[in-house]
Each structure stands twice: as C-alpha cells, then as structure tokens.
Amino acid sequence: MTMSACPACDAAPYAQEIAGRKSADGDIILSLPGIHCAGCIGTVERSLKATKGVQDARVNLSRKRVTITAKGMQADPLIDVLAQAGYEAHALDAPMLSTVDADAKGRMLLIRLGVAGFAMMNVMLFSVAVWSGAALATQQMFHWLSALIAVPALFFSAQVFFQNAWVALRVGRLNMDVPISLAIILAAGLSVYETSIGGEAVYFDAALSLTFFLLIGRYLDHRTRIAARSAAQELSALASPNALRLNGDIHETVPLTELQVGDLIRVLVGMRVPVDGEITNGTSDTDRSFLTGESLPVRVQQGSVIAAGEVNLTGPFTLKVSQVGEDTTLARMARLVENAEGARNKYTALADRAAQIYAPAVHLLALITFLGWLFLSSDVGLALNIAISVLIITCPCALGLAVPAVMTTATGRLFRRGLLVKNGTALERLAEVDAVVFDKTGTLTEGHAKINTDAMDAVSLSVLAALARASHHPVSRAIAAALPASILPAELTDVTEHSGKGIAAKWKGQTIRLGRDDWVGATSSPAIRIGDTLAVPLTFSETLRDGAADAVKRLQERGIPVYIFSGDTEDAVAGLARKLGVMQARARMQPNDKLNEIKAMSDTGAKVLMIGDGLNDTAALAQAYASISPASALDASRAASDIVLLGRSLAEIPNAIATAKSARKRVIENFSIAAGYNFIAVPVAILGYASPLAAAIAMSASSITVLLNALRVR
C-alpha cells in the first residue's frame, strides 16, 4: 500500500478519471452482459454510430464490451441509447475492463511464448533424429544446430523467470522462479558443454519445453489478474476538493484543507457536502444513500446533522463545520476500508504456498544427490551431471501450470455466466466460504422501489402520475419512477409547488395534494388526497431481484447459512426476510456495524461471502473473506469486491461457489498429478538413469495432463 496519511491527496488525480470512467486514450468502455451473436454486434454498433457525437464504436464479443470513441461525451447518454436498442449496459471502471490482450506485458509474454514454441519444435525435430539413431557427425551437427537455436531463444524467452528469480534472491528469499531459472540455466549450460566435448546428455529440448509450458502458465496467470483499484481511493475521491466558505457576506472558494471547525460554508444544490456539520440556515433534501443504503431522499432543516459525502438535492443551505479532514465520516469510512483491504492482501495463494514448500525441497534434493554421488564415486563431473538432471526433472513445470490453467478455465466459465472475476485468488477464497451475507436494498431487491398500486383505483393512479411528473422534487421523481409506465397521466391545471410541504393542483374542479402527512392530512408520508376524500398514504414495496429467492434457497440447501444485513427499517427487512426464508436478518445497521459484525463472524472462524452494492457496504465488502457486488453498484463497492455480477440475476451465485469448489478440487488434483510424476521420475534421476529423452517426455506429459485436467472444471 502506498497510501499516505491523507487518502484524499492520493485520490485527487483519480477523481477526474472516475467521473468520466474513461480509458487512457479517452474511449468509453461499456460492459454489455447480454450480447451473444452477430445480430447483437450489428445492432449495438449501428445504434451507437447513429448517435450524435460518437465517432466510432467497436464491439468485442469475447469480452462482452463495446469501446466507443466519442470526444467530450459521458457514458450515461450512451447507456440510454443502448437501453433503447434493447441492450443492458454498464459503465465499469476503465482499468477493470482494460483489454488485457492489448497491454504491453501480455503481448510481450505471447511473443516470448511464440519464440519458445518455435525453438522447441525445431529442437525436438533434431532430437527425434538423434534419439532414433543419428550418430557421429550427424549427431554432432544436430546438437550444434540445437544449441544455435536454443541458446538465443532461451535467453529471450526465459528472461521473465530470470528477472523474477533475481528479484527474490536479492532480498534473500526463494520463489518458484528460482528452481525454474536454475534448471533452465544449468540444463542449457550443461548441454552446451556436452555438445562441445561431443557428449550425449544434451537437454536443449527439455529446457525449451520447460520454458514453453511455464510461459503458458505465466500468460494465463497474467490474464486472470485484473488491475484492481483500491476501494479506499475510490471512496476518498468522492470528497469534494473545495468548499464555499462564508466570510461575512463574501463567498470564497477555499481548499478543504483550509477549513476549520466552526467555519460556515454554503452548500449549493447538486453539491456533495465536503465536511461534517450542522445546518444553521436553509432547508433541503439530501441523498444519504451512501451512509444508510436508503434510496429515498431525506428532509433536512436547521439543526440537522449532515455528514460529508451526502448530496444536496433541493435547496441551498449553510453548514457550520463540526469535523474536518481525517475526522469526517467519509474519511473515517475510507480508513476502515483501507485497513480491511490491507488485511485481505495478506492471503497467500495456493500456488505460493506450494512454492514455499517445493522450492527449498527441490534444492535440498539436488544437493543431497550431488553429495551422495560425490561420496560414492568421487567424480565431481558425474555427480554434477546427475544433480543437474535431478533439478531438470523436478523443475515445477506442471506446478507452474496447475493453478493458472484451472483458474483460466473457471473464470472463463463464470464470465460466460455473467460473473467477472477480478482477482486471481478470489476463486480460491470463494471455494472456502461457509456463510453468506446479503445487503438488502439494491442487492436482494432492485435498487428502485415500486409503489403499491393495490390500494388505489385507476383514476387516482393517473392523477398521482400526473402530479408526480409535474414536480422536480426528488421524492416526486422517485414516485414517478416507481409507477408502472402504462399509467396515463390525468389533465391537471394550476400546479403549484409548496416548498417543504408538497405539490398541489386542480383536477376537474377538485383540489388535489401530494406531499407530507401533516399537510395532506394522512397518517404517513408521502400521501395523496383528491378533493375531500380520505388521504391515501403511498407505500413503497421493493421488487425482488431476479433469482434472489432461488439463490437463497439453494445456498441454504447446501447448508450455507444466509444472513441479511441492512441499513433499512426493521419492518422492511423483516418482511423481505420472511419472504425469502432467511432467519438471521438485521436492520438499521450503520456501515461500521456491518463491518464489525463481519469481523466478529470471521473471528469465530466463519469465512464470510459478502454481497452488497452501496457505499455503506464497502467496508464490509473489503473485510469479508470473499465479496461480490452487482454491476449496478457504486465504483467503490465494485473496487472492494472480488467478483462483479454483470447480469441481473443472483441465481448464478450458488453456481459460482460450486465452480470455485470444483476449481479448487482440480487445482489439488493437478498438484497431485505433478507430484505423482515427480514421485516416479525423481528416484530414476537420483539413481542416475535419467536420460534427456526421459526428461523431455516426463516434462511434456505432466504438463499436458495438467492442462487437460483443468478443462474438467464445471
């Protein structure tokens, strides 16, 4: 972690980039989970190219995304264009979507792989001739030709391993690349020496096939790693860098760092509140979904306490600063997330754990062989020769492929089902999960609530629709959005907005009102009243996300306990929990509560999978053993989670766990296969019977077995 004491300072350059969600060269990249055929490619590209301002659009079907060249355009209008064409699109963070094939490192690995493959095939050709009986001058010539191809090819292709090994050795540690580099260098060196004295033990083909297969593993491994951005930085980027300070009657824009506790600042409509404080003047509605997960705006007035990060929706107000800098709610949350992320980075991948045991063991074995033969035969040359052959045979060729091959198959399979795995170790952790925690709003339910239309007749519904659409107040807009689109709005006259109360209008001579309970005369807000009839309070109900019930049921059938942690009210949470058959549901949880509860569960040994979307889930997502967020989630939450659910349905989550378990099983099988080959080949090598032919066959056969086994992931 290279974060300084002030996360906002690090995040400042990111803020711009996050706002536009653009790639380095200014292209907009959108994820299209639903595309699958030539027709889709055509429709998406045509509808985008027909949009004003779009210069070019190119669909990538394998990665289910479209790259759009549109100077000065934002992603949102383009998402609308695609929605009208019938395709669901999400703007995801550009680094997360960056074309892995196009990046320089991946391309370089492929070039090295190509060169190694070319050299391997040619050298094998010569080796086959030698094995099948070429002798004397011909054998000698073939060996020299092999050397001519193999040495430069190895020098170029195996550099990746040499560099990594050198980095590890310099700080006095061993990694998998140390035995690999040693085996390649020793095999090539010994072979050149043998060739120069006209000997038989020439290992060029083994050294090249080793490099070739290991490069495959390295490339696959590279592809499963997606550049991850720190969720803490995403959170900090939400803080506005400036504030509007009131100095007497003068408004001055000052950087956040200059604000002091007790200062008065003005927060205009649409601004994100920069610091914590208390309202001294003005009324408004704020969006505090990041704290509570509640999607409806909250009414605020003089005396209300406001947290940094809330968005002012309807009216300007003056705020007396109570917390600045590191003490604001947002900064505290960013710190929580940062700590949680740091803890997760300590997870050691299976392959690394295997390497920690394997690398020293291999070196020790070669050393013992050398000393043993030296003691028995007193011939340094012979002892060295056999020790090197042990190193070549034990070289972790299959081991280097065991994990990346399986992970590539598994992540590819999950991607086709709409799950984007962001992290190489995510599947390993997902396989061990034994408890699942869901957030409610936006995760188990669709983000937007629907209005209960049962209590109203068609006429009042059409009046309501007309009223709600006439107003720009956030609550009205929420109501308008929550009504079925099929309702035709009634004809209204004299529409007047009453600030802080609601909206009134005339309809067929009757006065109608939509607004707060005390103003309309109802028992709860918001409510509608038509003429002198009884006021009807509007109740929102949330629609379950596709597959939510199915996912919960299947998780429970597998004996995995399911929890709901929500920031919403008891009633709303209990209703949903009953509907889904979840026993443990907790309501009114602050972001801290979610984090602490997950920490407490982890302390008792549970491995928790957290699934959430809001800013209030971010810390919990980072803290949990594994985490998933829907594509509709906020940037910070997506950054904090291991897997992003690109499709709408939650039903894939139990499948993802099953795939992760299957992948883990395959990884362990692959380790056993690799160990099995060694178990047979090592005694042969130690006894001095290993021929170059045996080494090449053992190496290729074990690598291919491991690759084939990886394809069995379900």
Add this chain to the structure above:
Amino acid sequence: MNVLIILVPVSLILACLGLAGFLWTLRHRQYEDLDGDAWRILVEDDHIDKDD
C-alpha cells in the same frame, strides 16, 4: 545424407515463416475478439474499417 544440407535449412526457414506469421497476427491484434470475429463474417452491412 547430403539431402540434409537442403532439408535442414528448408525446415528452419519454414518454421521461421510460421514464427513471423504469428508475430504479425499478434501485432495486428487478431487474438482480441475470437468469438466476435467469427460472427462478423455474417454481418452484411458492416463496413469494418481496415485501417487498424
């Protein structure tokens, strides 16, 4: 055995051509969208720009 003097260089040159071809396809980003490129053959009215 004299035939080797011709055959060995021939096999090496052919392999070099293969390698050069692979590097060329790599440089022209032909591995970026394998599924999409297969489907694109069927898209009729699409004037795919050839300049990249």
